[in-house]
Amino acid sequence: MAPAMSVSSLGYEVTSPNYKETELTLRLPGESRTQKSGTKRGFSERVETELNSSVGDSRGMIFEDDQLANEVISAAAKSPKSKAEVVGWPPVKSTRKLNKACKYVKVAVDGAPYLRKVDLEMYNSYQQLLTALQEMFSCFTICNYLNERKLMDPVNGSEYVPTYEDKDGDWMLVGDVPWEMFVESSKRLRLMKSSEAIGLGSSEDTFKNAQAKVVEEAFNYSAQ
Amino acid sequence: MAYSFPEEVLEHVFTFVTSDKDRNSVSLVCKSWYEIERGSRRRVFIGNCYAVSPAIMIRRFPEVRSVEIKGKPHFADYNLVPEGWGGYVYPWIVAMARDYPLLEEIRLKRMVVSDDALELISRSFKNFKVLAMSSCEGFSTDGLAAIASNCKNLRELDLQECDVDDQSGHWFCHFPDTFTSLVSLNIACIESDVSLPALERLVARCPNLRSLRLNRAVPLEKLPYLLCRAPQLVEFGTGAYSAELRTDVFVNLASAFSGCKYLKGLSGFWDVVPAYIPAVYSLCSGLTCLNLSYATIQTPELAKLVSLCHNLQRLWVLDYIEDTGLEALAASCKDLRELRVFPSDPFGAEPNVALTEQGLVSVSEGCPKLESVLYFCRQMSNAALIAIASNRPNLTRFRLCILEPRVPDYLTLEPLDEGFGAIVERCKNLHRLSLSGLLTDRVFQYIGTHGKKIEMLSIAFAGDSDLGLHHVLSGCESLKKLEIRDCPFGDKALLANAAKLETMRSLWMSSCQVSYGACKLLGQKMPRLNVEVIDERGPPDSRPESCFVEKLYIYRTVAGRRMDMPNFIWKIDKDTGFRLS
Numbered sequence: 001m002a003p004a005m006s007v008s009s010l011g012y013e014v015t016s017p018n019y020k021e022t023e024l025t026l027r028l029p030g031e032s033r034t035q036k037s038g039t040k041r042g043f044s045e046r047v048e049t050e051l052n053s054s055v056g057d058s059r060g061m062i063f064e065d066d067q068l069a070n071e072v073i074s075a076a077a078k079s080p081k082s083k084a085e086v087v088g089w090p091p092v093k094s095t096r097k098l099n100k101a102c103k104y105v106k107v108a109v110d111g112a113p114y115l116r117k118v119d120l121e122m123y124n125s126y127q128q129l130l131t132a133l134q135e136m137f138s139c140f141t142i143c144n145y146l147n148e149r150k151l152m153d154p155v156n157g158s159e160y161v162p163t164y165e166d167k168d169g170d171w172m173l174v175g176d177v178p179w180e181m182f183v184e185s186s187k188r189l190r191l192m193k194s195s196e197a198i199g200l201g202s203s204e205d206t207f208k209n210a211q212a213k214v215v216e217e218a219f220n221y222s223a224q
Numbered sequence: 225m226a227y228s229f230p231e232e233v234l235e236h237v238f239t240f241v242t243s244d245k246d247r248n249s250v251s252l253v254c255k256s257w258y259e260i261e262r263g264s265r266r267r268v269f270i271g272n273c274y275a276v277s278p279a280i281m282i283r284r285f286p287e288v289r290s291v292e293i294k295g296k297p298h299f300a301d302y303n304l305v306p307e308g309w310g311g312y313v314y315p316w317i318v319a320m321a322r323d324y325p326l327l328e329e330i331r332l333k334r335m336v337v338s339d340d341a342l343e344l345i346s347r348s349f350k351n352f353k354v355l356a357m358s359s360c361e362g363f364s365t366d367g368l369a370a371i372a373s374n375c376k377n378l379r380e381l382d383l384q385e386c387d388v389d390d391q392s393g394h395w396f397c398h399f400p401d402t403f404t405s406l407v408s409l410n411i412a413c414i415e416s417d418v419s420l421p422a423l424e425r426l427v428a429r430c431p432n433l434r435s436l437r438l439n440r441a442v443p444l445e446k447l448p449y450l451l452c453r454a455p456q457l458v459e460f461g462t463g464a465y466s467a468e469l470r471t472d473v474f475v476n477l478a479s480a481f482s483g484c485k486y487l488k489g490l491s492g493f494w495d496v497v498p499a500y501i502p503a504v505y506s507l508c509s510g511l512t513c514l515n516l517s518y519a520t521i522q523t524p525e526l527a528k529l530v531s532l533c534h535n536l537q538r539l540w541v542l543d544y545i546e547d548t549g550l551e552a553l554a555a556s557c558k559d560l561r562e563l564r565v566f567p568s569d570p571f572g573a574e575p576n577v578a579l580t581e582q583g584l585v586s587v588s589e590g591c592p593k594l595e596s597v598l599y600f601c602r603q604m605s606n607a608a609l610i611a612i613a614s615n616r617p618n619l620t621r622f623r624l625c626i627l628e629p630r631v632p633d634y635l636t637l638e639p640l641d642e643g644f645g646a647i648v649e650r651c652k653n654l655h656r657l658s659l660s661g662l663l664t665d666r667v668f669q670y671i672g673t674h675g676k677k678i679e680m681l682s683i684a685f686a687g688d689s690d691l692g693l694h695h696v697l698s699g700c701e702s703l704k705k706l707e708i709r710d711c712p713f714g715d716k717a718l719l720a721n722a723a724k725l726e727t728m729r730s731l732w733m734s735s736c737q738v739s740y741g742a743c744k745l746l747g748q749k750m751p752r753l754n755v756e757v758i759d760e761r762g763p764p765d766s767r768p769e770s771c772f773v774e775k776l777y778i779y780r781t782v783a784g785r786r787m788d789m790p791n792f793i794w795k796i797d798k799d800t801g802f803r804l805s
Contacts, residue, residue: 086629086710087302087303087304088299088302088303088304088709089302089629089684090567090570090571090600090625090627091301091302091625091682091684092302092566092567092570092600093301093302093359093385094303095385095413096517096518096566097570106307115306115307115308116306116307117303117307122571
């Protein structure tokens with residue numbers, strides 16, 4: 001079992017402004033972080049701008065661990081359907097993503113002030129979706145903490161469980177149903193603090209089973 | 225001061241001055257002309273809803289009948305503007321409900337429109353005629369039901385690419401039986417089924433219906449009935465263009481289309497079954513506008529269709545047309561003015577179609593009137609761009625999107641500076657330009673030197689340093705809108721050209737290198753600019769001033785600071801740095 005990735009390993013230090021480090025870099029979709037094309041490299045602009053942030057920043061940085069970064073990136077790149085894409089590029093309106101159906105749902109995170117929209121049709125599995133959510137809300141890490149893998153905010157230590165509202169208006173745990181059924185029936189997503197998520201489903205056991213299932217299915221890529 | 229014409233005469237003369245620009249000029253001649261002009265202006269265009277307040281608009285122009293308002297920055301179309309940014313139309317509607325009882329037309333783009341706003345519109349303006357919303361969101365079919373029920377004189381309901389919360393198709397039944405004034409209906413973006421009997425009755429009783437754009441849910445088999453009841457249509461958008469292959473369906477459809485002698489524009493074509501395409505052949509020679517950008521038909525049928533449209537002026541199509549189809553277009557459609565080629569698989573790693581730069585070169589050679597281009601492709605060369613520029617110096621809009629960022633000339637591996645340089649140098653009337661591919665500061669030098677008429681410029685993943693931005697801001701005299709993402713442009717260029725920003729509508733910069741300190745300085749020194757820092761990492765002053773901001777939106781305004789910002793947007797004040805909104 002790979003060593004657990006603790007919160008402290010995600011910390012980093014910035015002393016004086018180092019312009020080389022703050023150089024804007026960007027990786028072309030599909031490349032891993034260790035590759036370089038010219039002077040431009042890097043997975044997402046969010047990661048690189050984080051390099052500017054001070055230690056006291058409220059959001060920790062993910063992908064400090066290059067190996068993890070590479071794995072996540074290659075996991076995303078493996079899918080024929082979802083390319084590791086830069087937000088908003090190429091500049092095609094969502095109404096034009098037409099050949100496949102396009103299923104945009106809003107994603108809310110308990111405690112965060114903003115919503116995002118995500119196109120469920122871009123992903124083939126829960127694993128890809130959760131990876132994408134992690135990138136979008138970069139305060140989270142896939143935390144291999146004590147053998148349980150959840151989305152966790154390293155700052156306040158809360159765990160978040162992905163949930164969704166289905167066509168009937170019920171809030172369900174993500175992972176309950178087969179992927180295609182989930183895409184078809186979900187109207188919006190919410191990353192709920194796991195303390196509040198207890199009670200979804202008919203019993204504690206159902207919850208635990210569902211949670212275990214999500215975790216297993218979602219994070220089933222090679223050891224970290 | 226004495227003037228020779230009485231007011232009424234001047235007012236009458238001014239009715240012939242229709243463009244905003246000209247009316248603005250008229251109003252500057254002298255005070256009396258200002259007064260007469262403002263009393264007689266009927267149409268107002270607000271390019272940025274936060275640049276001016278409803279109160280200011282109403283105070284200056286008391287007799288307006290038609291208003292057009294735009295909200296979110298253009299990059300909102302590509303999900304770069306977070307939810308909750310703003311652009312709410314409601315305050316405008318409230319003010320106009322009170323002071324413009326005779327308002328007839330409301331046109332909105334990228335605004336958030338609530339059901340309450342729609343309800344208020346429907347109840348406030350007795351003579352309301354036109355509601356046109358493009359890329360708007362925030363409303364449901366309940367709001368549309370209010371419009372349908374209450375707007376007795378409605379002529380136009382146009383929902384262009386709106387995000388509608390679809391409760392049900394029942395809203396459509398709210399048009400009363402006495403309602404007959406419809407001229408234009410566009411419901412293409414509505415996902416749910418609309419009552420077909422209600423639609424049929426509506427079409428049958430509106431003799432002035434000229435433009436009808438249906439949604440995907442209207443089946444092909446229903447089209448003949450609709451078309452036969454509206455043979456006067458000038459513009460038509462089909463629903464899903466698919467059905468079982470049946471001769472009788474085909475014959476009915478072809479016959480119905482052939483009855484539409486005035487049809488000039490055709491669109492729709494979702495889920496196309498190619499066998500039904502020939503049903504429109506009888507229309508082709510009359511068509512000036514063809515929107516096949518949702519039609520997944522492949523080259524042979526596509527090329528055949530397009531080559532029948534000898535009078536085509538505007539073509540929107542997917543890259544399934546390929547280079548061969550574009551050659552056919554170039555050979556057949558000598559009146560072509562505008563071409564847009566959209567990507568069928570924008571996120572695929574490998575090309576799925578044989579569309580290259582050559583297709584665009586062919587069209588530029590064959591179509592002498594081509595002036596507007598939007599082209600998505602995977603490879604480009606300087607040679608091709610230079611050829612296009614030399615073939616078509618009459619280009620006015622040129623938007624090229626090479627799907628991968630920072631891709632060089634595929635033949636020489638050089639940056640595409642020379643190619644785009646040729647475009648700006650040759651095309652003297654170019655007013656809209658979007659760049660892509662590998663570009664250094666040099667291209668911006670060309671743009672600054674030659675792009676004197678450029679009004680809107682879009683830049684992504686380009687440039688080496690602040691010099692690039694400086695060239696643009698100091699050289700492009702006509703610049704109104706500048707939008708930049710993922711470029712190494714920062715403080716120096718921005719601060720050196722601060723005054724320029726007051727001559728523009730807006731500047732968007734995201735994932736660039738502008739520091740919070742520079743934003744603060746700009747906000748403090750330039751009171752007539754709103755400097756909005758969009759940063760979802762928490763308060764910018766919790767980080768060092770040298771930290772780059774995620775996104776920056778700067779616009780000129782006479783309305784002061786806006787009061788409806790969400791808590792991830794930080795307005796820079798002229799006083800003490802910033803205050804939480």
